[in-house]
Amino acid sequence: MTMQTIKSSTQDQNPPSSPGDQHSGIRNYRLTAVCLGLLTVLLLIIITALSIHYSCPQGWIKFSSSCYYISNDRKTWNESRQNCREREADLVIINNKEKQMFISKFHNFWIGLTDSNKEGNWKWVDGTTLITGYWIDGQPDNEDNEDCVVTYGQKNPEATWNDLTCSCTAHWLCEKPASR
Known part of the structure; x- marks a missing residue:
């Protein structure tokens, strides 16, 4: 194996981090957090609607x-x-x-x-x-x-x-x- 081959296989296994790569990771975390937040709000709306639907009139x-x-x-x-x-x-x-x-x-x-x-x-x-x-x-x-x-x-x-x-x-x- 030549030195060139060893060098290129090492580079493929450990690609360098670039600022663009870091930003896409942060975007994925933010997207996940936003989705979880929206799901939480949706669940609260459903729970509230169900509790209102199955509650009794005032005074009962x-x-x-x-x-x-x-x-x-x-x-x-x-x-x-x-x-x-x-x-x-x-x-x-x-x-x-x-x-x-x-x-x-x-x-x-x-x-x-x-x-x-x-x-x-x-x-x-x-x-x-x-x-x-x-x-x-x-x-x-x-x-x-x-x-x-x-x-x-x-x-x-x-x-x-x-x-x-x-x-x-x-x-x-x-x-x-x-x-x-």
């Missing part, structure tokens, strides 16, 4: 995937239901233990359960039949033609329901999906 409480309105005043069961409908909601439907545990904190509130169409045939406001009830011992008793259900505070959060005459007044709980 979010629990699980629903929003709940807790009234301050008292109305009959029918008036309470109408108030919920005006809010694009309905009286709360308690169809699982998790929701019952949440609702059990509220005392003297109407829920969306009635047997006003047929005595003893308890139906939710969406037309579904009651499967699991969280009745206080001895309830429902239909004393004085009680066709609507109210929650009462009890030591046992799994036993808070009482049937009550629908014309009585109580607070009420409205429920609607959080995604509305």
Whole structure:
């Protein structure tokens, strides 16, 4: 091998740095940083949009995937239901233990359960039949033609329901999906 060949192979393996090479490296870093910054901003916009989309209206409480309105005043069961409908909601439907545990904190509130169409045939406001009830011992008793259900505070959060005459007044709980 000649000296010329050794010299040219060494130059190819270690090319000299020129100011132009350094500037292109800096440009690549800046381009990468700008792209990462834009992606971060895009992700923040998406997260914000999703959190707004799945939030509850002002004055409502979010629990699980629903929003709940807790009234301050008292109305009959029918008036309470109408108030919920005006809010694009309905009286709360308690169809699982998790929701019952949440609702059990509220005392003297109407829920969306009635047997006003047929005595003893308890139906939710969406037309579904009651499967699991969280009745206080001895309830429902239909004393004085009680066709609507109210929650009462009890030591046992799994036993808070009482049937009550629908014309009585109580607070009420409205429920609607959080995604509305």
